[in-house]
Structures are given as structure tokens and as C-alpha cells.
Amino acid sequence: MTLKCTILKLWHLSVPACQVLALQVSRPQAFVALSMCLVLFSCNALLSNALDTIATDQSIRDGENLLSAGGTFELGFFSAGNPPKRYLGIWYKKITTRTIVWVANRVAPLADASGAFRVTTHGSLVLLDGNGSDIWLSNAPIPVRNPVVQLLDSGNLVVRDAEGSDPNNFLWQSFDYPTDTLVAGMKLGWNRTSGFNRHLTSWKSIDDPSPGNFTFQLDPNGYPQELLKQGSDIKFRTGPWNGLRWSGIPNLNPNPYYRYEFVLNEGEMYYRELLNSWVISRMILMPNGMLQRFTWIDRTQGWTLYISCPIDQCDNYASCGAYGSCRVDTSPVCRCLKGFVPRFSQEWDILDWSNGCVRRNALDCEKDIFVKYSRLKLPDTQSSWFNESMNLQECEVVCMKNCSCMAYSNLDIRDGGSGCLLWFDKLIDIREYSDYGQDLYIRMAASESALLPSHQKKHKLVMGLAVSFGYVFLILVLTIRVLQCKKKKMKLPEGDNCENQKEDLDLPLFDLSTVAIATNYFSSDNKLGEGGFGPVYKGVLRGGQIIAVKMLSKNSRQGLHEFKNEVLYVSKLQHRNLVKLLGCCIEEEKLLIYEFVPNRSLDSFLFDPTQREQLDWSARFNIINGIARGLLYLHQDSRLRIIHRDIKASNVLLDCEMNPKISDFGLAKSFAGNETQANTNRVVGTYGYMSPEYALDGVFSTKSDVFSYGVLVLEIVSGKRNRGFHHPDHDHNLLGHAWRLFTEGRSMQLLDKLVQNSCSTSEALRSIHIGLLCVQRCLNDRPSMSTVVMMLGSDIELPLPKEPGFFNERNLLQENPSQSQPNEITMTLLFAR
Numbered sequence: 051m052t053l054k055c056t057i058l059k060l061w062h063l064s065v066p067a068c069q070v071l072a073l074q075v076s077r078p079q080a081f082v083a084l085s086m087c088l089v090l091f092s093c094n095a096l097l098s099n100a101l102d103t104i105a106t107d108q109s110i111r112d113g114e115n116l117l118s119a120g121g122t123f124e125l126g127f128f129s130a131g132n133p134p135k136r137y138l139g140i141w142y143k144k145i146t147t148r149t150i151v152w153v154a155n156r157v158a159p160l161a162d163a164s165g166a167f168r169v170t171t172h173g174s175l176v177l178l179d180g181n182g183s184d185i186w187l188s189n190a191p192i193p194v195r196n197p198v199v200q201l202l203d204s205g206n207l208v209v210r211d212a213e214g215s216d217p218n219n220f221l222w223q224s225f226d227y228p229t230d231t232l233v234a235g236m237k238l239g240w241n242r243t244s245g246f247n248r249h250l251t252s253w254k255s256i257d258d259p260s261p262g263n264f265t266f267q268l269d270p271n272g273y274p275q276e277l278l279k280q281g282s283d284i285k286f287r288t289g290p291w292n293g294l295r296w297s298g299i300p301n302l303n304p305n306p307y308y309r310y311e312f313v314l315n316e317g318e319m320y321y322r323e324l325l326n327s328w329v330i331s332r333m334i335l336m337p338n339g340m341l342q343r344f345t346w347i348d349r350t351q352g353w354t355l356y357i358s359c360p361i362d363q364c365d366n367y368a369s370c371g372a373y374g375s376c377r378v379d380t381s382p383v384c385r386c387l388k389g390f391v392p393r394f395s396q397e398w399d400i401l402d403w404s405n406g407c408v409r410r411n412a413l414d415c416e417k418d419i420f421v422k423y424s425r426l427k428l429p430d431t432q433s434s435w436f437n438e439s440m441n442l443q444e445c446e447v448v449c450m451k452n453c454s455c456m457a458y459s460n461l462d463i464r465d466g467g468s469g470c471l472l473w474f475d476k477l478i479d480i481r482e483y484s485d486y487g488q489d490l491y492i493r494m495a496a497s498e499s500a501l502l503p504s505h506q507k508k509h510k511l512v513m514g515l516a517v518s519f520g521y522v523f524l525i526l527v528l529t530i531r532v533l534q535c536k537k538k539k540m541k542l543p544e545g546d547n548c549e550n551q552k553e554d555l556d557l558p559l560f561d562l563s564t565v566a567i568a569t570n571y572f573s574s575d576n577k578l579g580e581g582g583f584g585p586v587y588k589g590v591l592r593g594g595q596i597i598a599v600k601m602l603s604k605n606s607r608q609g610l611h612e613f614k615n616e617v618l619y620v621s622k623l624q625h626r627n628l629v630k631l632l633g634c635c636i637e638e639e640k641l642l643i644y645e646f647v648p649n650r651s652l653d654s655f656l657f658d659p660t661q662r663e664q665l666d667w668s669a670r671f672n673i674i675n676g677i678a679r680g681l682l683y684l685h686q687d688s689r690l691r692i693i694h695r696d697i698k699a700s701n702v703l704l705d706c707e708m709n710p711k712i713s714d715f716g717l718a719k720s721f722a723g724n725e726t727q728a729n730t731n732r733v734v735g736t737y738g739y740m741s742p743e744y745a746l747d748g749v750f751s752t753k754s755d756v757f758s759y760g761v762l763v764l765e766i767v768s769g770k771r772n773r774g775f776h777h778p779d780h781d782h783n784l785l786g787h788a789w790r791l792f793t794e795g796r797s798m799q800l801l802d803k804l805v806q807n808s809c810s811t812s813e814a815l816r817s818i819h820i821g822l823l824c825v826q827r828c829l830n831d832r833p834s835m836s837t838v839v840m841m842l843g844s845d846i847e848l849p850l851p852k853e854p855g856f857f858n859e860r861n862l863l864q865e866n867p868s869q870s871q872p873n874e875i876t877m878t879l880l881f882a883r
């Protein structure tokens with residue numbers, strides 16, 4: 051060993067020497083020198099192969115290293131602290147910034163560079179100081195004949211028998227003794243047989259590897275969850291695992307490069323991360339108690355933050371006390387859950403929330419009911435009970451029977467939910483998310499039945515029956531009216547255009563790796579939002595071009611169909627008011643790569659009280675015109691002739707000059723030149739924008755797009771959503787309201803107050819009038835897009851609109867008001883015909 055190491059050191063010395071020699075000395079000498087260098091080089095190559103393993107007769111001295119076979123990790127001595135002390139550790143070899151992932155002698159540093167490291171004949175690892183006394187010792191496992199120590203390419207330092215490399219037979223491994231860093235493949239959690247617990251402990255400071263105050267570990271009480279603790283105080287709780295991620299880390303979404311796994315069986319419970327082999331990423335518990343995941347980006351030669359928690363005030367453990375719920379976007383952040391009141395209202399009012407809330411009405415065991423609360427981080431599960439095979443109904447029954455059972459929920463949210471989780475104590479540490487949260491059913495007094503949403507109540511109240519009859523009647527009436535509208539309806543077989551057209555796509559294919567690097571491995575920082583069929587990321591290609599990447603979510607049931615659809619259609623469309631597709635990726639992950647449209651979608655301006663100001667009248671009129679031109683192109687001028695089927699504010703993107711671009715062609719259908727109308731059994735679209743004949747009967751045509759356009763025009767003019775619109779005087783939605791004002795000659799009152807000053811009255815009146823013409827109930831009454839474009843651009847007299855379709859649709863389709871917040875998820879209705 052000593053010989054090899056001497057050669058190695060010589061090589062290190064000779065690298066600059068080689069270059070110097072080659073440059074400066076005359077030719078014959080240079081030849082000799084270079085040959086020497088080459089000899090040394092081959093030596094080194096041999097050595098670095100050999101140097102991932104040492105046997106009992108060898109040791110690693112300060113200054114020498116073990117290098118894993120693929121060259122990913124290196125083990126050796128490093129300095130930290132002031133005055134500097136020496137530690138034995140493992141770091142990334144290929145990364146320029148020295149990043150330590152594991153330290154052996156955290157509590158017993160070496161004072162000088164006299165340390166040495168070796169494996170004893172019993173299979174223990176020892177670190178010796180200059181005097182030969184061991185200052186660090188790995189626990190002695192069962193003895194083997196011929197132990198060796200090896201640094202694996204995963205970063206795991208293992209002791210094994212020289213003959214066997216089966217991971218199950220490792221005598222000792224550093225992965226079992228994590229310090230502050232979790233790298234891919236490490237288990238964080240328990241061996242339930244032996245009670246052995248692998249957890250993270252922070253460094254004392256950035257420069258001091260000795261154990262700090264923070265730990266991150268799997269809590270085995272109740273249903274397991276990870277707890278971040280300072281000493282014995284809980285600082286942050288990940289919440290229980292829901293099959294996809296921790297309930298309290300909504301950003302932890304799997305993607306092709308990161309997969310997360312939680313294993314719970316008889317023998318073990320642990321969490322681990324599995325990465326694609328060429329991604330370099332680590333999770334670290336920082337000395338300040340922040341848990342952060344970094345990814346190495348070659349392009350910038352730096353670590354990028356991928357996920358960080360706790361992220362906000364609401365992540366602080368139990369910040370709102372028992373039965374309090376935390377929302378970052380409200381002020382104050384804490385409020386009591388519905389049906390609860392502050393325990394001490396004076397305290398609560400001065401923002402001391404620690405004592406939480408109590409029930410407004412006391413429980414009465416047998417008579418109690420369960421009320422559903424949505425979009426939550428599930429409460430602390432330390433005193434919970436679970437069963438993986440029970441369903442939600444069985445779960446409710448079990449919870450109902452035991453009076454100390456306070457709440458229940460599904461254990462796993464995948465595939466519509468499964469498993470049962472029950473809580474047997476006060477519910478603490480609840481927060482509400484704007485999306486991604488989970489449903490929780492809380493035990494409440496029977497007198498709180500007003501909190502039940504209508505569909506939960508129905509079977510309990512006779513009145514519910516009457517209401518249902520009302521709905522049926524309304525649907526019948528509307529269907530009949532629609533049928534009356536249809537004078538000559540053409541029945542077309544529904545063909546799957548996408549699959550039938552086997553034309554070649556002249557669309558560039560992108561490598562998954564190119565897109566991954568462009569989007570920092572689909573990091574949550576790069577996420578722009580969630581579209582109908584999956585997340586959308588922003589990215590920068592190597593050349594500097596900014597792109598938007600739409601990823602087909604694996605959980606989306608209709609996704610693949612729509613993906614193909616979109617590739618097929620959008621690749622052939624070119625218009626300044628349509629978003630441009632640059633390419634796609636059809637490897638293990640299905641991606642669409644678009645030009646990046648800087649200003650996000652129209653709804654993020656139009657329905658946001660502060661952003662809305664940015665849209666003055668001329669911008670709005672420009673948008674109304676642009677969308678009309680884009681739709682005209684789709685309906686008439688493009689080669690394909692396309693019905694978009696999902697025109698809505700969130701599918702209109704705005705570029706930096708606020709020009710609209712229609713996006714999301716996932717639901718689009720092409721139609722042949724002479725067809726104008728078709729039928730489908732699968733009605734897809736968005737409530738509030740769907741025309742009556744389409745929503746109720748599955749008939750779609752260019753005129754259903756015209757209807758949606760009309761809704762959009764009225765929304766742009768008024769700055770209000772059609773869906774969720776409320777007016778104190780009547781029960782109509784936005785269409786009904788606009789119609790009412792129009793018939794009373796008060797159309798200008800529909801106009802958004804914010805544009806009243808910048809507005810041209812004639813343009814505004816014309817827009818409202820055209821909007822109302824587009825949303826007429828009978829499709830034959832609605833103008834075509836070419837007429838709309840013409841009407842917008844000239845002063846010709848407009849016909850009088852008839853009554854709009856669905857003007858009080860709210861009563862019909864919004865069964866469950868608590869759930870129908872303005873989230874514009876595309877809905878699919880299946881019609882039994």
C-alpha cells in the first residue's frame with residue numbers, strides 16, 4: 051500500500067510538471083518526460099481502480115483517499131472548525147465545491163494530520179491518532195474470515211467479506227449511520243425487529259460537524275410521520291405518507307428523476323429517495339434546522355435548492371393549536387375550523403393561538419355526525435390508528451363506534467383513495483392548502499348538520515328528496531329546450547381522429563435529459579402551474595431560449611389520448627394568437643415543449659383584484675379581438691378545422707405585450723370540411739363555459755366554442771367569473787346578469803369599475819352585445835367566428851340577442867358549493883345514453 055501511495059502522490063505532483071515539461075523543454079527531453087508522464091498516468095488509472103477497497107493489512111493515512119469505482123464519491127480526511135481539526139468523511143469527487151455527505155468521527159476530531167483509518171481482522175473500522183490509540187470505532191459486527199472495507203458508488207462505505215458483495219450480507223454500512231445528509235438509496239427509519247433507527251442530526255454549525263440541536267427522524271407512534279425536532283421539541287412535521295408524498299410537503303412530487311418511497315411492513319418502516327443515476331442530489335438537515343434538498347446543476351456549476359421546509363409560518367408545529375387551521379394567504383393566519391371557536395377568545399384575539407379551539411357544540415357520541423374538511427395537511431398522527439385494507443365507509447363505521455375517535459381519513463389517496471386512518475386525540479397541526487390538500491372527516495355534534503354539504507345531507511333529510519326532484523325537473527326542462535333548438539341534427543359517428551391519422555409529425559423530438567436540465571430537473575421552483583393533465587414547468591434551453599414544458603401526469607386517466615391529440619393538432623397550427631409548440635418528448639415521460647409566454651394566463655390577471663388593474667380597456671379589447679382571430683383560424687382558416695372545446699380564461703396566455711394566445715388543445719377535435727357538428731359520449735370541458743347543447747347532450751360544434759367565447763368576452767368586460775358569480779338582487783349567473791342589464795338598457799353597469807375611465811363606450815357596448823349574441827341558447831342563433839370578427843371590427847348594426855343558455859346554471863350544476871370554488875379543472879361528464 052505504501053508503495054502504491056507513493057506512486058500516487060508522485061502522480062499528483064507530476065500533473066502540473068507534465069504540462070510544464072511538455073511546454074518548455076526541447077523535443078527529445080520532452081519525449082522522455084511525456085513518456086514518464088504516460089507511465090505515471092497508467093499507474094494512476096490502475097490505482098484508482100484498485101483504490102475503492104482496502105483489506106485488513108492496509109490503511110488510509112491522512113492525505114490518502116478511497117475512490118469509489120465509478121469515481122462518484124471519495125473518502126478521506128478533511129479540515130473543519132476553528133482552529134481546524136481533521137475529520138474522516140465522504141464527499142462528492144466530481145463536484146468542484148467540496149460537499150461532505152458523511153463524517154465518521156463527528157464527536158472525536160483529530161488534532162493534527164497524523165490520523166489513519168483501517169479495518170481490523172474482526173471487521174471493525176477504526177480511526178487511529180498519531181499515538182496509535184483509536185478515537186473512533188465502528189461497532190464490531192459478527193467476525194468474518196477476511197473482512198474488507200469498500201466505498202461504493204452510491205456513497206455507502208461498507209464492511210463485507212472479501213468474497214461476498216451481497217448487500218444483505220454487509221457487516222456494517224455507513225448508510226446505517228447517517229449524519230446530516232440523505233443521499234439516494236439511504237433509508238431513513240426503523241428496523242422494527244431490532245429497534246434500530248436511522249435518522250439525521252444536523253451539524254453544530256456550517257463549519258462544525260459535531261452533532262447540533264436538530265434531528266429529523268421517523269416517529270413510529272400511530273401512523274408514522276417524519277418529525278423535525280430541536281432537542282425534544284417538535285419543530286416541523288411532514289404529516290403521514292399518503293401514497294404519493296408526505297401530507298405536509300405538497301411540493302414533493304415524483305418525476306422521472308426523483309422517486310420517493312415509503313415502506314411500512316412487519317420488519318421495517320422507512321423513507322428513501324431513488325434517483326436516476328446521473329442526477330446528483332442530496333437532502334440535508336442544516337445547522338439552523340432547515341431541511342433542504344439540493345441538486346447539482348452542471349450548467350451553472352452550483353447546487354440549486356429544490357425543496358426546503360419548513361417553508362412558512364404554517365409549517366411551524368401546532369402553530370394554531372388544537373382544531374385551529376393555518377392558512378398562509380389569510381391574515382391572521384390562524385382560524386378555527388368550521389364548527390369550532392377559540393378556547394380563550396381574548397388570547398386568540400391578541401394572536402396567541404397556542405390554546406387552540408374547542409367545539410361550538412359538545413359531542414354526544416352515538417348521535418354524532420362526520421363533517422368533511424378539504425385541502426388539509428392531515429393532523430398529527432402520533433395518537434392515530436390505521437388499517438391499510440379498510441375503505442372509507444368501513445373507516446367511518448369503526449370511528450363512529452368508538453366515542454374517542456375524533457376523525458378519519460383515507461390512508462392512501464391514489465386511485466380514488468384506500469385505507470383507513472383514525473385519530474384518537476385532539477387534532478393538532480392542521481393547515482389548509484389552496485390545492486393538493488387532503489380530505490378529513492371530523493366528528494361533530496349532530497346539531498352541526500348545517501356544515502354538511504348538500505350531497506352528504508341528502509339521505510338524511512326528506513327535504514333532500516324534494517331538492518333532487520327539483521334538479522331532475524330542471525334538467526328535463528333544459529334538455530327539452532335544447533332538443534327544440536336542434537332543427538336538423540347530423541349524427542356523426544365519433545371517430546378517434548388522433549389514432550386514425552397516421553401522418554408523420556414534422557415536430558422536433560427533445561431528449562428527456564435536455565428538458566430535464568433546462569428545467570432544473572423539474573424542480574418545484576420552475577413549476578408554473580398545473581394544467582388539465584399535469585404540471586407545467588418553465589425552462590431554459592442551452593441556447594438561452596425560454597420554454598414551457600407540459601408534463602403528462604401519470605395519474606391522469608385521459609392524459610395520453612389528449613397528449614397525442616395536442617401533438618397532432620398544435621404541431622400543424624401557426625397563428626399569432628395560438629401558442630406555439632416547439633417539440634415534444636415521448637420517452638418514459640411524455641412532454642410537450644412550448645414557446646414560453648411570459649405573462650401567464652388571462653385568469654391570473656382578470657380574476658385577481660390587484661393584477662386586474664393592469665388590464666385597461668384597450669388591453670381587454672385587444673384580447674377580445676385576438677381570441678376571436680385565433681378561434682376564427684381554428685374554425686375556418688387552418689388546414690385542420692378544429693373545435694377547441696375548452697376555451698376559457700385559464701387557457702388564454704398573454705405575451706409580454708398582453709397579446710392573447712390560445713393554448714391547451716388537449717380536448718380539441720378536428721372536423722371535415724362539410725361537417726359542422728358532431729356528438730360525443732364523453733363530454734369534456736369546463737363548467738361555466740360549456741354550451742347547453744354540449745353539456746346536456748354531448749353535441750359539439752364550432753358554435754359550442756362560440757358560446758365559450760361569449761362567456762369569456764363577458765368575463766373580460768366585467769372582470770368577474772361566470773361561475774361563482776353572485777348578485778344580491780337575483781339568482782342569475784354572469785350571463786343572466788348581463789342579459790338582464792342589457793334588456794333594461796343598463797349594459798354599461800356590467801363594465802368592470804377599473805376600466806370605466808379608460809374605456810371607449812361604443813367598444814364596450816359592442817363587446818357586451820357580441821358576447822350576448824354568442825351565448826344565445828339556440829346554437830343556430832349564435833354568430834360564427836367570422837361574423838364575430840367582422841362585427842368587432844366594424845360598425846354594422848347588430849341583431850338583438852335572444853335569451854342566453856344556462857343563465858341560472860348555478861342552481862343546476864353546483865351541487866356542492868363548498869367544493870365549487872373557482873378552480874377551473876376541466877371536468878369530464880360521462881353520459882349514459
Ligand SMILES: *[C@@H]1O[C@H](CO)[C@@H](O)[C@H](O)[C@H]1NC(C)=O
Nearest residue numbers: 160161162164179180181182
Ligand atoms: C500522543 O501522546 C502524547 C503523550 O501522551 C500527547 O502529549 C500527545 O498529544 C498525543 N498525540 C496525539 C496526536 O494524540
Ligand SMILES: *[C@@H]1O[C@H](CO)[C@@H](O)[C@H](O)[C@H]1NC(C)=O
Nearest residue numbers: 241242243244245246317318
Ligand atoms: C433488522 O434487524 C434484525 C436483527 O438485527 C436483522 O436480523 C434483520 O435482518 C434486520 N432487517 C433488515 C431489513 O435489515
Ligand SMILES: *[C@@H]1O[C@H](CO)[C@@H](O)[C@H](O)[C@H]1NC(C)=O
Nearest residue numbers: 254255262263264281337338
Ligand atoms: C442548541 O441548544 C442549546 C441549549 O438549548 C443552545 O444554547 C444553543 O444555542 C443551541 N444551538 C443552536 C445552534 O441553536
Ligand SMILES: *[C@@H]1O[C@H](CO)[C@@H](O)[C@H](O)[C@H]1NC(C)=O
Nearest residue numbers: 436437438439440441444470
Ligand atoms: C383491517 O381491516 C380488515 C378488513 O376490515 C380486517 O380483516 C383486518 O383484520 C384489519 N386489520 C387490523 C390490524 O385490524
Ligand SMILES: *[C@@H]1O[C@H](CO)[C@@H](O)[C@H](O)[C@H]1NC(C)=O
Nearest residue numbers: 434435451452453454455474
Ligand atoms: C376506542 O379506541 C381506543 C384507542 O384505540 C381504545 O383504547 C378504546 O378501548 C376504544 N374504546 C372502545 C369502547 O372500543
